[in-house]
Amino acid sequence: MAPNLDSFFQTVDANSEHFIDRLRKAVAIPSISAEEARREDVVKMGMFLKSQLESLGASMEARPLGKQPGKEHLELPPAVIGRYPAKKQEGKRTILVYGHYDVQPAEKSDGWNTDPFELTVDEKGRMYGRGSTDDKGPVLGWVNVIESHQKAGIDFPVNLLMCFEGMEEYGSEGLDDFIVAECKPGKYFADADAVCISDNYWLGTEKPCLTYGLRGCSYYSIEISGPGQDLHSGVFGGTAQEPMTDLTRVMATLVDTNGRIQIPGIYELVAPMTDEEKGLYTNIAFTMDNLYESLGSKTGIFDQKEETLMARWRNPSLSLHGIEGAFSAPGAKTVIPAKVTGKFSIRTVPDMEPHEVDTLVFKYIKSQFARLESKNTLDVSLQHSGKWWVASPNHWNFTAAAKAVEKVWKIKPDLTREGGSIPVTLTFEQATGKNVLLLPMGSSTDAAHSINEKLDRRNYIEGIKLLGAYLHYVAEEPMK
Amino acid sequence: MAPNLDSFFQTVDANSEHFIDRLRKAVAIPSISAEEARREDVVKMGMFLKSQLESLGASMEARPLGKQPGKEHLELPPAVIGRYPAKKQEGKRTILVYGHYDVQPAEKSDGWNTDPFELTVDEKGRMYGRGSTDDKGPVLGWVNVIESHQKAGIDFPVNLLMCFEGMEEYGSEGLDDFIVAECKPGKYFADADAVCISDNYWLGTEKPCLTYGLRGCSYYSIEISGPGQDLHSGVFGGTAQEPMTDLTRVMATLVDTNGRIQIPGIYELVAPMTDEEKGLYTNIAFTMDNLYESLGSKTGIFDQKEETLMARWRNPSLSLHGIEGAFSAPGAKTVIPAKVTGKFSIRTVPDMEPHEVDTLVFKYIKSQFARLESKNTLDVSLQHSGKWWVASPNHWNFTAAAKAVEKVWKIKPDLTREGGSIPVTLTFEQATGKNVLLLPMGSSTDAAHSINEKLDRRNYIEGIKLLGAYLHYVAEEPMK
Numbered sequence: 017m018a019p020n021l022d023s024f025f026q027t028v029d030a031n032s033e034h035f036i037d038r039l040r041k042a043v044a045i046p047s048i049s050a051e052e053a054r055r056e057d058v059v060k061m062g063m064f065l066k067s068q069l070e071s072l073g074a075s076m077e078a079r080p081l082g083k084q085p086g087k088e089h090l091e092l093p094p095a096v097i098g099r100y101p102a103k104k105q106e107g108k109r110t111i112l113v114y115g116h117y118d119v120q121p122a123e124k125s126d127g128w129n130t131d132p133f134e135l136t137v138d139e140k141g142r143m144y145g146r147g148s149t150d151d152k153g154p155v156l157g158w159v160n161v162i163e164s165h166q167k168a169g170i171d172f173p174v175n176l177l178m179c180f181e182g183m184e185e186y187g188s189e190g191l192d193d194f195i196v197a198e199c200k201p202g203k204y205f206a207d208a209d210a211v212c213i214s215d216n217y218w219l220g221t222e223k224p225c226l227t228y229g230l231r232g233c234s235y236y237s238i239e240i241s242g243p244g245q246d247l248h249s250g251v252f253g254g255t256a257q258e259p260m261t262d263l264t265r266v267m268a269t270l271v272d273t274n275g276r277i278q279i280p281g282i283y284e285l286v287a288p289m290t291d292e293e294k295g296l297y298t299n300i301a302f303t304m305d306n307l308y309e310s311l312g313s314k315t316g317i318f319d320q321k322e323e324t325l326m327a328r329w330r331n332p333s334l335s336l337h338g339i340e341g342a343f344s345a346p347g348a349k350t351v352i353p354a355k356v357t358g359k360f361s362i363r364t365v366p367d368m369e370p371h372e373v374d375t376l377v378f379k380y381i382k383s384q385f386a387r388l389e390s391k392n393t394l395d396v397s398l399q400h401s402g403k404w405w406v407a408s409p410n411h412w413n414f415t416a417a418a419k420a421v422e423k424v425w426k427i428k429p430d431l432t433r434e435g436g437s438i439p440v441t442l443t444f445e446q447a448t449g450k451n452v453l454l455l456p457m458g459s460s461t462d463a464a465h466s467i468n469e470k471l472d473r474r475n476y477i478e479g480i481k482l483l484g485a486y487l488h489y490v491a492e493e494p495m496k
Numbered sequence: 497m498a499p500n501l502d503s504f505f506q507t508v509d510a511n512s513e514h515f516i517d518r519l520r521k522a523v524a525i526p527s528i529s530a531e532e533a534r535r536e537d538v539v540k541m542g543m544f545l546k547s548q549l550e551s552l553g554a555s556m557e558a559r560p561l562g563k564q565p566g567k568e569h570l571e572l573p574p575a576v577i578g579r580y581p582a583k584k585q586e587g588k589r590t591i592l593v594y595g596h597y598d599v600q601p602a603e604k605s606d607g608w609n610t611d612p613f614e615l616t617v618d619e620k621g622r623m624y625g626r627g628s629t630d631d632k633g634p635v636l637g638w639v640n641v642i643e644s645h646q647k648a649g650i651d652f653p654v655n656l657l658m659c660f661e662g663m664e665e666y667g668s669e670g671l672d673d674f675i676v677a678e679c680k681p682g683k684y685f686a687d688a689d690a691v692c693i694s695d696n697y698w699l700g701t702e703k704p705c706l707t708y709g710l711r712g713c714s715y716y717s718i719e720i721s722g723p724g725q726d727l728h729s730g731v732f733g734g735t736a737q738e739p740m741t742d743l744t745r746v747m748a749t750l751v752d753t754n755g756r757i758q759i760p761g762i763y764e765l766v767a768p769m770t771d772e773e774k775g776l777y778t779n780i781a782f783t784m785d786n787l788y789e790s791l792g793s794k795t796g797i798f799d800q801k802e803e804t805l806m807a808r809w810r811n812p813s814l815s816l817h818g819i820e821g822a823f824s825a826p827g828a829k830t831v832i833p834a835k836v837t838g839k840f841s842i843r844t845v846p847d848m849e850p851h852e853v854d855t856l857v858f859k860y861i862k863s864q865f866a867r868l869e870s871k872n873t874l875d876v877s878l879q880h881s882g883k884w885w886v887a888s889p890n891h892w893n894f895t896a897a898a899k900a901v902e903k904v905w906k907i908k909p910d911l912t913r914e915g916g917s918i919p920v921t922l923t924f925e926q927a928t929g930k931n932v933l934l935l936p937m938g939s940s941t942d943a944a945h946s947i948n949e950k951l952d953r954r955n956y957i958e959g960i961k962l963l964g965a966y967l968h969y970v971a972e973e974p975m976k
Contacts, residue, residue: 244792250916254813312724333734338822436730
């Protein structure tokens with residue numbers, strides 16, 4: 017099975033310096049989507065990617081996504097989409113891959129040891145640079161897979177559909193509608209048989225994983241108001257009911273120190289643990305020291321890794337983020353704020369329906385506020401919500417990826433979920449109706465979004481092999 | 497008694513346009529102490545005041561107060577001090593008066609109806625301009641009193657010592673040490689027999705008052721920290737103990753919706769109500785509508801004015817001001833803040849000793865945090881404290897002022913306290929060891945510190961008479 021992989025792997029190894037050089041060129045383009053002044057560079061990066069793929073014979077398009085909402089003088093960077101081979105190979109599976117070519121902001125003065133836009137490889141093979149791991153390395157991985165097949169003279173095993181965006185680090189503006197439209201019958205992505213996204217990370221540094229679940233997020237505001245304007249606490253303290261007092265009392269009832277959500281009914285919405293699931297956590301390559309290292313402290317809730325992983329992946333959590341309208345600067349100000357807005361969010365998991373969560377949240381907060389018998393005014397609202405996502409890890413898309421991992425890394429991957437959200441995942445699942453796989457290239461220490469972001473040379477080169485091997489196995493995997 | 501007052505009053509009336517013109521010249525100097533670029537104007541205003549008094553024969557000095565702490569390139573505006581008559585009149589009482597010649601910031605664009613630095617008198621005699629009531633009107637009141645005595649050909653009834661500062665609206669930088677030093681034997685203010693400060697307001701708009709008490713203020717920080725850096729709630733929510741959760745739970749235990757402080761022992765420190773005091777509140781010219789108007793809402797705690805006045809003047813209060821380090825901007829951010837600092841203050845009253853309050857606060861907060869059994873770290877600290885002040889309203893300084901009010905306004909003044917602090921009051925009391933009187937000129941609607949600050953023409957002109965009459969009565973009042 018997958019007989020051509022050896023020569024593909026050898027070609028990847030033989031071209032590794034060339035592939036690193038390609039990443040170097042990409043990192044050198046500061047495609048920061050959050051910064052207006054860098055919009056030109058974001059587009060430049062999209063065009064670089066398009067031309068690299070076109071030079072390999074892919075059929076590419078740069079699709080405009082319109083004006084940026086709220087900044088209508090700015091054109092959104094295009095969705096760079098494509099197909100390889102340019103002409104569809106009948107009888108082969110079609111795999112839709114997604115990645116993004118924009119990056120987080122970075123300045124040397126933020127604390128980087130090296131120029132963030134100059135790929136710098138150290139003696140341990142750590143390749144530092146903004147976007148190295150998030151997400152230029154994985155995106156160029158697909159380019160390198162195509163080139164390696166051509167150089168090795170191997171047939172490309174699938175039809176590859178590509179969707180690369182330039183606004184992922186700024187809310188994926190404009191992309192959702194585009195995906196939904198292009199997945200309709202007769203449109204660009206209509207014939208996808210499965211989806212693969214390489215934009216997340218291993219749980220640790222040594223063991224690869226396949227990710228099949230993400231938590232959702234429902235974000236709420238609690239606004240409490242009373243006086244017509246901010247008051248001086250000397251003049252009014254003791255004579256007026258203070259919105260901050262009420263808000264603090266309400267927020268304090270939401271969750272306890274050990275993360276237990278106090279809203280009745282929330283845990284009843286959570287899918288019960290099955291016997292099969294119970295065993296899943298023990299073998300995951302994760303230790304409590306991994307947690308403490310990433311926390312920068314030992315202030316974890318649980319002592320066992322199993323409970324910690326369950327808390328991150330399969331249980332809901334509630335975090336209080338802050339208060340808008342109160343005094344938040346350093347120093348001392350004796351204000352009684354007239355209107356304060358508490359912000360919190362709930363990370364949701366199967367089978368929590370967002371609107372059911374909303375109902376429980378609103379009812380509980382209103383009842384807690386009513387208990388105060390306050391003359392102030394409460395308004396509780398949902399700011400936004402994104403649903404959790406869980407795919408079947410038994411689908412051929414996953415079993416193919418697992419075989420690819422074992423071929424490249426000589427180890428069975430961990431099947432993991434994540435605590436955060438990657439909203440595009442759910443969009444692809446819903447728009448295509450097909451299985452979506454998250455297939456990470458980088459490791460937990462890559463510091464995406466932070467200073468000194470890096471991708472290990474090993475993860476990049478073996479990662480190219482992994483993406484290619486995945487396409488070979490996915491081409492041959494029986495339907496399930 | 498005080499036989500010369502009629503001719504003094506007539507002279508004030510005859511010169512009222514001249515006095516308004518003096519105020520116009522003062523308001524035209526934008527002596528904003530908070531703005532570095534206006535420092536020259538603050539000094540200019542001090543020199544204007546000094547020259548006005550010198551031209552009337554007062555002995556004046558501009559005393560340097562050194563560099564501004566934290567902005568050492570800036571010289572503090574001088575303390576303008578003086579004596580009138582220049583040569584001490586033996587056998588007459590010496591009254592030390594205080595005021596300030598700096599003002600709050602103001603820009604037309606803040607919402608002023610008129611240029612804030614051009615005194616604008618409307619048809620109802622409202623004189624709009626920054627500093628009109630706070631505190632240029634009262635300060636020039638003393639100048640006008642001297643000039644009116646000269647023009648009326650009346651002996652000046654007391655020795656007047658003057659202390660005018662230019663940093664009151666920016667924390668009275670440098671003044672405390674100066675006052676303490678100059679009140680020592682043989683120094684400038686050594687022979688003061690009593691102190692009079694005109695820098696506050698009537699409780700309403702129709703009835704004058706004498707103010708004999710102020711609450712103190714103790715300002716605290718509760719810092720709770722855990723993780724080494726801010727965390728993403730998707731990745732860490734449910735696995736780490738969150739400082740915001742703990743802080744909110746601790747802050748929620750400090751005070752209830754009706755302003756009742758929950759810290760055991762606090763109310764035991766408060767001086768008990770005497771039978772004499774009980775009757776004081778009923779006759780004060782204050783209504784619940786006054787409260788609702790100033791609140792801009794009906795969210796008061798008490799339904800009766802007596803309880804409201806007691807809550808403002810003679811009972812402690814606790815206000816939660818805000819949280820530093822949490823998410824405080826508009827919008828939605830899914831951060832778990834690593835370190836958050838809650839700010840609150842307690843307004844203190846007789847007989848609460850600040851260090852006893854500190855002890856109770858620290859003990860209670862530590863015990864409430866301990867109940868959470870959290871792995872996070874608590875640090876509670878005092879940011880600053882200023883003690884309450886209460887003078888005896890039976891002292892000759894007050895009885896003289898009461899007679900002056902009755903003479904000028906044909907009504908007995910309310911004896912009031914205030915909920916806020918004027919720290920220099922306590923400084924003068926402690927440094928001189930003498931009685932301090934707060935003798936307001938303006939009314940509750942003057943909007944000091946706000947847009948459209950004004951002083952009513954009536955309050956200014958009658959206020960000049962009041963200050964002069966006070967000096968006459970205070971000269972004759974028997975010792976008590």
